[in-house]
Amino acid sequence: MLSSLRQLEGLPVVWQDRLVGFVERGVPDKNARILEGLILRKGIGSAKWADAVSISVVGKKCILLREKPKHLSGRAAPELRLAYMTTGQRIGPVTDGILSRTSLRLLALEISPGPIHHLQGKSAYAREYCVIGEGLRKGQAMISSLLSWTELETALGKEETK
Secondary structure, three states, rough: OEHHHHHHHOOOEEEOOEEEEEEEEEEEEEOEEEEEEEEEEEEOOOOEEHHHHHEEEEEEOOOOEOOOOOEOOOOOOOHHHHHHEEOOOOOEEEEEEEEOOOOOEEEEEEOOOOOHHOOOOEEEEEEOEEEEEOOOOOOOEEOOOOOOOHHHEEEEEEEEHH
């Protein structure tokens, strides 16, 4: 079952039948291949961190945890910024990540050439990418090819039925 990092935002998070917060942001690992964890917030209190291993279920209406979330305590959350083709051409900002709800793997990155394109739903998707983890280009993605949503859905549909 597919979701996206943005679709997780705002979902209630439950641990032992208690609401512990709402997803503020889903955080991928430094290579943007798997969900590392969730930043949670409840009211005006301090943010909390839920590791991916503590996630029991990612449902459509809420997320269930196995363990109590911890204090965020200054943890630096990596952010994906701009995407470039391997030719050096700038494509645009990385706007989202397509996520498997069962395995918590990031299956593709969503890239939009600009805000108007994003609002119109004219985004492109990259399944093959490399994220730069250090230096001035930290958080930039290098992409070899782009897919439309239909092409991505077809490719992922074959993979999900295995």
